[in-house]
Amino acid sequence: MVSAPLPWLNGPLQQALRQRSHALLIHGPAGVGQYEFGFELARALLCEATGEGVQRPCGRCTACHLMDTHGHPDFRLLLPEALREPLGWPDEEGRKKDAKPSKWIRIEEVRQAIDWTHQSLSRGVAKVLLIHPATAMQEASANALLKTLEEPAPQVRLLLTTTDPELLLPTIRSRCQRLALPLPTREAALAWLQERGIAQPAVLLDAAGGRPLEAQALASEGIDADSWSALPQRLRQGDAGAVAQWPLPRLLETLLKLCHDLMAVAAGGAPRYFPAEALPPGAALPALAAWSRELTQLSRHDEHPWNAPLLAESLVAQAAALWPGKPASAGRGRLTTLGR
Ligand SMILES: [Zn+2]
Structure with missing residues (x-):
């Protein structure tokens, strides 16, 4: 290249x-x-x-x-x-x-x-x-x-x-x-992404935690500002299609970011990776904290031989279950039931 x-x-x-x-x-x-x-x-x-x-x-x-x-x-x-x-x-x-x-x-x-x-x-x-x-x-x-x-x-x-x-x-x-090597300033990173034809670069730069090459990688994987902003709501609805074909490490990392932001908002703070208006309210802090720990554990073993589509589906169901009053499309099974 x-x-x-x-x-x-x-x-x-x-x-x-x-x-x-x-x-x-x-x-x-x-x-x-x-x-x-x-x-x-x-x-x-x-x-x-x-x-x-x-x-x-x-x-x-x-x-x-x-x-x-x-x-x-x-x-x-x-x-x-x-x-x-x-x-x-x-x-x-x-x-x-x-x-x-x-x-x-x-x-x-x-x-x-x-x-x-x-x-x-x-x-x-x-x-x-x-x-x-x-x-x-x-x-x-x-x-x-x-x-x-x-x-x-x-x-x-x-x-x-x-x-x-x-x-x-x-x-x-x-x-x-x-x-x-320093991270670029926000202005420099946004200008660089814009030059590369990336629309609404601020959303993707936030999604990537301020790392411009990572934002470009998201874009090249077909994740744009609109689909990123729509993701929390789609997960809440248990819509596994939102993350179909995503590599497992990308999915786990994204769910951890979602957890982080929902916890920040639940604690009265500001989100870091998703636009505030994209985050449906109502997820309970203890459930988020528990799930975040589980996700962290899983992401340490993201090369396991588990069936990835099944695991992805189960993760989406777990995400949907974070919000009360909205039955998930599948039960919140323990991850261990998928077999190690
Ligand atoms: Zn030369």
Whole structure:
């Protein structure tokens, strides 16, 4: 994919180019553009434009072009299989269509990448290895990388991303310089979404908790401002069609947001993810709190082998039962009855 210009990352990009550290840990909230930043920084580090007033990356030189076509020999990306397609790096080796894509970076890939860093430069500028996200490396892989992080070959740059540095091995953290990516201001995020043709961007930006790439992801999944605003009312009516075809993690996350907002409103506060007028009143605080705990538990295990359509239906029935005086279309069965 051609890296999207994310204006709020310009400051950190200039900072990273000034720092010139050989191992950089890029961290910030999810949906702020960590992959895009890592890729853009790699592009800047490999850009071959020279001369006064050149703002790297130039976007015109051979190296920039090679980056854009994913063919730069001095750039390597370690990505779990599950992220390849969403980020525009389709599988090289034909994975079985029905096999679930792995969310881990395999240790052989890490070892191959380490060997690659020791080979000589192809284009003589630098060699950049981007690992996104670094938390997709299991312990053995992370350990394999330690020596390279400590003493990379000359002109090698290692870029690691994470939403939470605390999830990484302390030995990894201590060998990297850190660079924090900020969330954009609301104005900047709204302007960016608007440029992308997203109608009523404020609703989707709230839906995404202020994270613009996440708002764009919602839009690309077919969730627009109107369907988002209509969702609480449809759930109240037990309308499972409102969330048909939603991936389970998206559904769970959305129900947690709904719970959060209903609890906030029940406690006299303001909602965060849904417009206030979209939230039907009357849900009781204790029931919301209990359901929120159940949802949190479930979302920790969102890769379980349960029948997802059945689970989705059951979750919608549970949502409908939050409001009194409105019998749900199905009983509020315990989730455990679906079988673990
Ligand atoms: Zn260039």
